[in-house]
Amino acid sequence: MTTILDRIVEKKKEELSSLILPSERLVTRSKYSLTDSIRNSQHPLGIIAEVKKASPSKGILTHDFNPVAIAKSYQSIGAAGISVLTDQSFFQGHADYLTAIKSEVTNPILRKDFIIHEKEVSYSERIGADAILLIAAILESSQLKELHTQAVELGMDVLVEVHNESELEKVLSHITPHLIGVNNRNLSTFDTDLTTTKRLQQYIPKEITLISESGIHSKNDVDKLRELNVNGILVGEGFMTSQNKQQFVDSLFYVSDKK
Numbered sequence: 001m002t003t004i005l006d007r008i009v010e011k012k013k014e015e016l017s018s019l020i021l022p023s024e025r026l027v028t029r030s031k032y033s034l035t036d037s038i039r040n041s042q043h044p045l046g047i048i049a050e051v052k053k054a055s056p057s058k059g060i061l062t063h064d065f066n067p068v069a070i071a072k073s074y075q076s077i078g079a080a081g082i083s084v085l086t087d088q089s090f091f092q093g094h095a096d097y098l099t100a101i102k103s104e105v106t107n108p109i110l111r112k113d114f115i116i117h118e119k120e121v122s123y124s125e126r127i128g129a130d131a132i133l134l135i136a137a138i139l140e141s142s143q144l145k146e147l148h149t150q151a152v153e154l155g156m157d158v159l160v161e162v163h164n165e166s167e168l169e170k171v172l173s174h175i176t177p178h179l180i181g182v183n184n185r186n187l188s189t190f191d192t193d194l195t196t197t198k199r200l201q202q203y204i205p206k207e208i209t210l211i212s213e214s215g216i217h218s219k220n221d222v223d224k225l226r227e228l229n230v231n232g233i234l235v236g237e238g239f240m241t242s243q244n245k246q247q248f249v250d251s252l253f254y255v256s257d258k259k
């Protein structure tokens, strides 16, 4: 069965030949460590807030999409990092959004895309990323190791994403990432289930910063993750569909869910 990841990766392979690498980094602002920022978060868990116009599971999330304004609102609510979807075909993102955001805010910026080739790692650094996502499900062990090493040499943190035990085993037997993201979304059904984080967190060494990704909407969700000693959360839809980002953060950490 062809999954959404298979379709995305096919498209990425097509796009590779037309990818033009800027000759130098497009932003002057220094690189910042996403890992340090999460570890020093002002909130009980480090928040990676996502700039995502649309997604395969939910379609368009907002018609009022101003990426820099959204990123500035994330900075003002004390996000530890900002994840920027740069994929155009499935998420209506763009590399230009990341460059513009990096120039305007001081939060570390994660490039959220489906990287399969070393040219895309270099490209991420040139457009202004502080950190990149590497998805274990779409990379062979040797590729994962090479792309991870390359990113670290370029001064970027790496969030390595896993969905299950076998992907986690592949990751931990080949690299020691700064950050591991457990994605709670089942990519066949698009359902999210936070017990994915519960299942996998016991195998992740404490020195690795653990992020729970996807399907986080309420204080109930966050309370469950806090019990699991997760260090951070990556939240897209919840932020993108809320008019008041401060109220949304308060509802995750500080205000009880309505009965």
Ligand SMILES: O=C(O)c1ccccc1NCC(=O)[C@H](O)[C@H](O)COP(=O)(O)O
Pocket: 004, 005, 050, 052, 055, 056, 057, 058, 183, 187, 190, 192, 213, 214, 215, 216, 234, 235, 236, 237, 238
């Ligand atoms: O969001 C999707 O529908 C999706 C589908 C297929 C592959 C990846 C997908 N999302 C990427 C992400 O990891 C999420 O944007 C991120 O974890 C935030 O999730 P959420 O808070 O549920 O929007």
